[in-house]
Amino acid sequence: MARRSDHTREELGKLILISARRIVREHGIDALSARKVASDVGYTVGTIYQHFGNMDDLVHRMNGETLEMLFDHCSKLPTQEPPGDRLFSLARAFVNFAEKHPSEWDAVISYRYGPDHEWAVGYDEMVNQLLGLLTDATSSLYCGGHREEQVLDIRLLWASMYGIFSLHASDRLGKGVTVDDLARRLVDVYLRAMR
Amino acid sequence: MARRSDHTREELGKLILISARRIVREHGIDALSARKVASDVGYTVGTIYQHFGNMDDLVHRMNGETLEMLFDHCSKLPTQEPPGDRLFSLARAFVNFAEKHPSEWDAVISYRYGPDHEWAVGYDEMVNQLLGLLTDATSSLYCGGHREEQVLDIRLLWASMYGIFSLHASDRLGKGVTVDDLARRLVDVYLRAMR
DNA sequence: CCATAAATTAAACAATGTTCAATATATGGC
């Protein structure tokens, strides 16, 4: 029996998340299971379920942290560029991050939660922060009173990137087409339309 | 034991696909299982596996047929409209179809195949036919020698629609944002960029 | 030192995809 005083409750929660991430990184999201995490962390299944109500919650927390990593990655970008360049940089940063953490990003993109799963507020906030980066990078393009248009456009950019990654995850982008090609073209088309 | 002469091999294959589609339509892709299909069709699990090597193949065939249905749905569209209108019609037809067959479309969009699953040629051909519709609707916009650009743009439109549907499937489009809003805006942005 | 609360285990459950030997059925040759 793993000793209760080995780690505080909080520490163990972190250990579980670290272990889950390691399994996902090394073997993909489909290889993740409660028992593997448990044995990896030196406890048994039940303990996992006391820290995370179910597997969806565990994956959800992990994915939230992955979004946080992406946000940090993007926050390092220079903020002085002209709006067009800045959007390109942002898109490239997305692609970079996805290439650097393929399995973890795949989990964010294509893990299917069960029907009664609820989105944590922290998760939504993180998405909003990422959308905020896109908003900042493009707001000079909406000098008029077209703020609602911008909201829609940001969602569209986000959805489009999401689709590119989704198709990429299952190798369905098309022969010779890369994520980078499509992301660049997406920004290009968008900027042309805004001109 | 179900009598062997009740149906020819081909008939039984069709029955299995019909049953699978019914289960998906009524209870969603996550409710689909080999045993449910088997009992629904009046046979046992093993028979399913003699007709479809594994569940991925079964879903793949079903999804291929769904794409076929979408293609038929889109083929009824008038072909005389100006290119812009035609692209809007096409996008609306996609959205219509997805709204008409939510669960079956969800299966196409977000079912995760196993790691060693291979895409059937028939499936890819069907995707190509759908991309062909987009190509036809937009080719007058590429009067110059920009055919490679068009190929990329078609893939981009496809990926973007895909992303919109993916996010919609998990209710993550954003507060008050609909599939139709985004699809229309997508076409709008694209056409503006092409102008 | 003991009572209480919390953490942890071990075992169970139902459901899944998948395989396989045994059995039943149809078919073609006589």
Next chain:
DNA sequence: GCCATATATTGAACATTGTTTAATTTATGG
């Protein structure tokens, strides 16, 4: 009509899942 052969079908098994729960162990506070 009968028999051998090929094929279809079953039924049971296996490993793996997520999840629950009663029993046990551990820490903590009086």
